[in-house]
Amino acid sequence: MKRLRYLTLTAASGFMLLSTPAGAQPVAETPRMEEALPDVTQGGRELTPDEEATYPSYEFNGWVDAAIVYDQLAGDQVGYLLSQVGLRMAHSINENFGGFVQLNAFGGNRSLDLVAREAYGFYQTDEQGFKVLAGKYYAPIGFELADPPDLYQFSNSLVFNNLIPTELVGVLAAMQFSEAVDLKLYTSGPWDDDAAALAMGGKNFGGRLGIGFGDLGGIGFSAVGGPQDPADEGILRIAYDVDAAVTPADNWIIGAEANVNMIHQRYVVDGEDRKEFAMPWGFLVMTNYAFTDFFNLTLRYDMVADASADDSIGGVLDLDGGVLDGSTDPADDRVTLSSFTVGPNFHLTDGWDIFTEVRYDMASEDVFFVPDSNGGSLKNGFVSGAVELIYQF
Numbered sequence: 202m203k204r205l206r207y208l209t210l211t212a213a214s215g216f217m218l219l220s221t222p223a224g225a226q227p228v229a230e231t232p233r234m235e236e237a238l239p240d241v242t243q244g245g246r247e248l249t250p251d252e253e254a255t256y257p258s259y260e261f262n263g264w265v266d267a268a269i270v271y272d273q274l275a276g277d278q279v280g281y282l283l284s285q286v287g288l289r290m291a292h293s294i295n296e297n298f299g300g301f302v303q304l305n306a307f308g309g310n311r312s313l314d315l316v317a318r319e320a321y322g323f324y325q326t327d328e329q330g331f332k333v334l335a336g337k338y339y340a341p342i343g344f345e346l347a348d349p350p351d352l353y354q355f356s357n358s359l360v361f362n363n364l365i366p367t368e369l370v371g372v373l374a375a376m377q378f379s380e381a382v383d384l385k386l387y388t389s390g391p392w393d394d395d396a397a398a399l400a401m402g403g404k405n406f407g408g409r410l411g412i413g414f415g416d417l418g419g420i421g422f423s424a425v426g427g428p429q430d431p432a433d434e435g436i437l438r439i440a441y442d443v444d445a446a447v448t449p450a451d452n453w454i455i456g457a458e459a460n461v462n463m464i465h466q467r468y469v470v471d472g473e474d475r476k477e478f479a480m481p482w483g484f485l486v487m488t489n490y491a492f493t494d495f496f497n498l499t500l501r502y503d504m505v506a507d508a509s510a511d512d513s514i515g516g517v518l519d520l521d522g523g524v525l526d527g528s529t530d531p532a533d534d535r536v537t538l539s540s541f542t543v544g545p546n547f548h549l550t551d552g553w554d555i556f557t558e559v560r561y562d563m564a565s566e567d568v569f570f571v572p573d574s575n576g577g578s579l580k581n582g583f584v585s586g587a588v589e590l591i592y593q594f
Contacts, residue, residue: 260291266349268589276572283308284589287348298324305348318347318368332375337395340366341373341385341409342423344444344458344485353454353489354544355558355587358503360483363538364460365440366392366425369405383411391429392438400431418446418454426463437465452491459484481507497546504539537565556589 266285272278286306293299300322306313321336339347345361346352347368361367371389378384386408390398397403407425414420426439444458461482485503492498540562547555562569567579 256293256295258293260289262594263288264348264350264591264593266589266591268355268587271584271586273571273583273585274569276577283313285349286313287350296325296327298322330377333372334375335372337368337370338373338387340369340389340392340407340425341387342366342407342421342425342440342442342444343460344446344456344487349589349591350593352556353487353499353546354501354542355556355589356542356560356585358458358485358487358501359505359538359540359562360458360460360485360503363505364462364481364483365442368393368395369407370395370398371405381413381415383413385409385411387425391427391431392425394429397429397431403428403431405429416448418448420445437463439463452497454489456487456489457485479507481505495548497548499542499544499546501542501544502539504537506537536568539563552593554591554593556591557587558589559584559586 264285264287266283266287268282268284270280270282285308288304289301290303291299291301301319302317303319304315305318306315317337319336319338321334321338323332323334325332343361343365345357347357349355369387369389369392371387373385373387376384387406389405389407390400391403391405405425405427407423409421409423411421412419421442421444423442423444424439426437428436429438430436440460440462442458442460445456447455449455459482461480464479464481483503483505485501487499487501487503489497489499540560542558542560544556544558546557549555561582561584563582565581567581569580569583570577571580571583
């Protein structure tokens with residue numbers, strides 16, 4: 202699962218956490234939750250003003266994400282899934298120095314896979330108009346966030362999963378010029394690859410300019426790219442992205458994102474070494490409307506065009522072992538993907554939400570193997586769904 206990315210300020214402690222919205226979404230509470238959880242908690246208890254003012258100060262919160270899922274690609278299987286357990290921990294020495302760690306444990310087998318999705322130390326000015334952090338952080342690009350409590354539906358979009366990075370290791374500087382304008386500049390290793398960040402080559406650079414329009418929403422302009430293979434700096438990938446959110450009312454958000462990648466990578470075709478150029482692109486549009494404090498609905502459509510079937514450098518998509526049409530040339534194996542998602546959601550009480558989702562994925566070629574009573578065959582579409590419980594503490 203993979204993200205509006207703002208650096209949002211938790212008023213009591215002075216932490217500015219990258220783990221909460223970094224796109225054009227307003228810093229206000231999300232439409233799907235009328236009463237937001239306290240920004241600063243201790244064992245689920247909101248801290249008093251006296252406690253908030255003391256240093257060193259601490260934050261600890263997290264979530265449990267469990268679901269019942271349906272997958273047509275798994276032979277119409279219905280099963281139980283402990284999708285994620287997330288823990289967010291922060292510590293501030295004083296108003297200027299602190300650190301943040303987010304640990305995610307991903308389910309699917311008896312022993313959870315524990316991953317540090319964010320882990321960094323930071324310095325910020327007293328006015329909090331400038332901040333620099335070093336370590337691992339979520340890439341400030343795109344409309345959707347990475348973690349279940351920050352999403353409007355169960356699954357992430359094709360754009361999120363295929364066209365932008367999620368986690369980077371490096372240094373990031375954030376500047377807040379006014380209430381309406383902020384800028385983030387950063388450098389990192391290759392996308393979503395902690396080990397590659399150790400290499401002397403493969404440096405990526407990126408930035409995001411955010412422009413807010415008060416209660417109406419905002420827009421963000423992003424770019425990030427560089428070598429994705431530390432052993433060959435000639436293999437490049439750059440993503441250009443525009444994300445926007447419009448909030449016509451307190452209970453209504455409309456989101457959009459457009460993205461284009463420029464990928465220059467090496468292929469070996471019939472024993473001959475050569476380079477190819479690909480330009481996959483995509484977009485998403487979504488809306489979430491809260492009919493009541495209890496019920497809200499998400500609708501989303503997204504697509505990715507010119508998806509490459511080769512992922513040797515973390516490319517867009519790997520389909521059927523990289524051979525789609527019988528050709529040995531991965532450059533020939535390109536498809537257009539799209540999906541439509543309907544997500545009715547239920548806010549039971551503070552910290553308890555149930556998300557339901559029905560999703561239909563489509564492709565321009567028969568690339569999805571769908572099992573059936575005759576053994577199965579390649580299809581150009583499949584259905585999935587989920588009923589998800591998110592408990593936040």
